[in-house]
Amino acid sequence: MSAPRAVKGMHDLLPDRTAHAAWLEARFREVARRWSFDEIRTPVVEPTELFVRSIGESTDIVEKEMYSFVDKGQDALTLRPEGTAGVVRAYVEHAVWTQEPVTRWIYMGPMFRRERPARGRYRQFHQLGAELFGDPGPYADAELIDMLVTFLREAGVADVEVLLNSLGGPEARRAYRHALVEYLEPRRPALSADSQRRLASNPLRVLDSKAPEDREVVAHAPRITDFLNAEDRAHLDGLRAALDRLQVPHRLEPTLVRGLDYYDRTLFEVRGRGGELGAQDAVCGGGRYDGLVETMGGPPTPAVGFAIGLERLMLLAPPPPPPPGTDVFVVAVGAAERLEAAVIARELRAEGLSVETDLRGGSLRSQLRRADRVGARLALLVGSDELARGVVQLRDLRAGRQREVGRDALRAAIRAERSAT
């Protein structure tokens, strides 16, 4: 049998990329802390029904992209394809609204969608998300978006601009959809094959088609913004004014739509520039979903949130400066000193130092070569002669200097070397 391989579209992160990912997660937590968001964790597996009800039955995700299975012939379960559904489920399950009027949560973790992999699109990918429950006003949207933009900047994304749209409430959307179909239906022959299909399944999607023939038709289509009621419009205007005041770069994009059914009113997206992301240019998507908590069995509760694609963010943002590496490499000069070298290494580790050894019994030369390779700044040479005298050789690998230090003075000497630089 051939060697096992990682499942298609699912990837290992080796240490260099893991460091980048972990750094981004740490930055996200730090920014969230300033906005007073707390982190929650929910299961990777949820009842299939949860996603069908929240994301929408006729969405691509639910129709063909979910990893679903029946557990022991009993329960229909699914690997989560996105984060909001589980977070809302947890919010309802724990009746969090009874504890506090407004809840601010972040989450991060793997998501699963069975799509054809491409640049920036994987079957297991990771999202950094935030949800704000309990505040119906546009300033909540603005504060959330401000947090998002701040994070993206601190993560190292060069130019960040938020694309904004409003889908209105349920009635506005229904009216608009009707008007749009009425406009598109007679022009059906002019549309691309994909859009002709969309017209029946999800007409709003025709709006953001990339096909040139579709764009021409869409250019003169009715605009969702003309169908908003007074409250919808006030919400959108309030959000734009707030973003202006908060100096968050944003642009109204009336053709912006999303693939999930649960959004109301505010919809936003952040895209990469210059093709770093290939055809998958969205690094973050979000919006308001005022009806979702209620449909999941909770009280009517307004909410707004976003999700960032970690892998796409990594494509967009430069990796962080490398963290400080190994402090001390303990070398056993001869095979007989290996155990004592291990003891010394242990003592230094207890001091909080990062200590590496190579106790395979190789030559002094090969051990020092390793010390150099791993970027250690100090090497500690443990030899039989020195051990007999209760000392070790402390070598500064950058300066190439070496001196003899008594074992009892070792910690102080190393501390001095470290602070010297």
Add this chain to the structure above:
RNA sequence: GUGGGUGUAGCUCAGCUGGUAGAGCAUCGGAUUGUGGCUCCGAGCGUCGCGGGUUCGAGCCCCGUCACUCACCCCA
């Protein structure tokens, strides 16, 4: 699900109009037997994705297949 591209050492790749495999990096060893980095010398490492075909002979040609990848679709 649809279309294109690519598959040669651990990694990045070279390999002329078919003659039975190479470089750099990495790994390991050595350059007066207890001293790294630079340099030099050397070593190991390849079912040339897999299967079939054409041919005296295929990594190079043909067919199939699988994988990866890019684009479409969709989305983070």
